[in-house]
Amino acid sequence: MKKLTYTLAFTLLASPLFAQGDAKAKTVLDNLSKSVSALKSLKTNFTLSLASANGKTRDKKTGSLEMKGNKYHVVLGPQEIFCDGRTVWTYLKDAGEVQVTNFSASEQTLSPTKLFTNFYDKEYTYRYAGAKTVNGKAANVVELSPKTVKQFKKVELAVDAKANNLIGGTITEKNGTVYQYAVSGYTPNAPVSDAMFTFDPKKYKGVEVVDLR
Secondary structure (H helix, E strand, C coil), rough: CCCCCCHHHHHCCCHHHCCCCCCCHHHHHHHHHHHHHCCCCCCEEEEEEECCCCCCEEEEEEEHHHHHHHHEEECCCCEEEECCCCCCEEECCEEEEEEEEEEHHHHHCCCCCHHHCCCCHHHHHEEEEEEEEEEEEEEEEEEECCCCCCEEEEEEEECCCCCCCCCEEEECCCCEEEEEEEEEEECCCCCCCCCCCCCCCCHHCCCCECCCC
């Protein structure tokens, strides 16, 4: 599997097919945003599967997310991402390095925290794609389209019809690569320490720090 951050693999949203958001889709997205915004913190697990357009490359990884306000911590295969709301550390275990960047709420790439806010009215158009059963749960599916050119061609977000949680979806890149993800073990208001949102070099001795700020 090519290098993936949580932001790239799980929250970059794009679909150039639809011109205007509809009322049903907006209701689903608003309910998702309100549900998560009301929480003090959350923990969840997810599975990410990749399939290339020619079918020759297939891979599957599991990951986890902890979030508190605008802070988040993500583990995805050999990558670990820390964000304290100001700085983002992306630890690449295989490369033995950590990349340091500034967190920017206005950047095109979506952070986990940005996904659960009302970013969609400003940056995307959307449409309701119907009700489906996803991972054994009744879900409302919404497709989003960027107002500016982005990397992805199509995205489906599956939102639990009762709990208003994100439970899965499918992302299609312009080159035909498809990512399918499923969310499980959703724990609202989980005990989360602020220390996990900051990269501590003492715990990763010998890791090269690449400051990209």
